[in-house]
Amino acid sequence: MFRKQFILCLIMSLLITLTLSPYASAAAIEFTDSLQAQFNATADKAGGTTRTKLIKQYNDFKSEQKQAMDWDDRISALHYANEAKISEVRKRIKDIDKDKIRRLEEQLQTAKAKSQHLFDSYTRLNKQITAAKQLKDKTLSKILQSQADGMKIVVTLARQDIRNKQAALTAAKKDKTAKAAKIRSILSDIDPYKSKIKGDKSAISTPNKLLSTEWKNFKAAVKANDAVRTSDILKRLLTLSSQILTKKKSIYNYEQKIESIIARAQNQLR
Known part of the structure; x- marks a missing residue:
């Protein structure tokens, strides 16, 4: 988990470093030494309260430009962090209850596979009963029906087990859909x-x-x-x-x- 967070932070840092901030000022404001010298000369030439006013205005502007750059950095850092987190949340939405659903699917398939031979036998037995009745063989019909009655309870229990497992899987998928919808609604x-x-x-x-x-x-x-x-x-x-x-x-x-x-x-x- 720590390694994953470290890599995420590294990627964000590279994005911030290599990508031009979408919030940065378009104006190229550079406070060069030569410009400072020219400004000082202008302020000194004016003298008195005008000089004081000019110096304050200039320093205030420089301060605001520094603030603007600082805000650009803060905005970019938070923006890229947010985008990375949103991407991670959307990825995790797809994995909601993934293990639980896979386990329920496996249980359902196992139950079906284990019961299939029982169901096939029960089906064949009932076909034999129908055939015996058509032949009007009461003795055979009675024997076969007795066997079928004995199997019916087991078959009923097996079918109910499959229905229960199918219901649990359906409920889990429905729950996942509801959870995903709720999270997507929050992100909206x-x-x-x-x-x-x-x-x-x-x-x-x-x-x-x-x-x-x-x-x-x-x-x-x-x-x-x-x-x-x-x-x-x-x-x-x-x-x-x-x-x-x-x-x-x-x-x-x-x-x-x-x-x-x-x-x-x-x-x-x-």
Whole structure:
């Protein structure tokens, strides 16, 4: 079990490492040393309260970008973990009561095989009785009927045993179907959250594009040492990044909801 969990975690790690996060920002925001130097020069040139304001805006934006990356990592890790768990649950649904059903099937087949010779003998005996009656051989009919009456109890018990085993197998299969349906119903609760995640990802697209454009404007403004324009752009950048952060937090919350639903499904498999 531990080895299986280890392999699952390794696969998830590789997926997270090798696969581009579906939640990551589309905007290429890089805080290079040269950009920092240009910004410092712009802030220093402005001086006073403007310098203080610029530095706070810039640091706040850098902080929000770091948060956005952290949320991307958390979302991706939880998302891939959830997908792996969902896959495992669906696989285990197929194996519900597998051993129990196989055992009942074997018991039924064994009972049928053991009783078949008895049933064949009883059938032949009854055919002989019919033939004796047609020949109007009362003595033979009486002897054969006596034998048949003796076998009837054993045959009845054997047939009842087979019916009981068939009923147990049918009930087990019906129970499996009910359990599987219940778990699938629980998993279906995930769908609305996946739709909400899709909606939030779509909602992030617009501010991401605007963020990319504003970031280009920001680099041009600091290069030109335009403090007023730099501040205005930073204000817009903060607004956009705040919108993106809100959506990413929302996506993570939905992934947590999905995680809880999966846990409910897993509990039904224990």
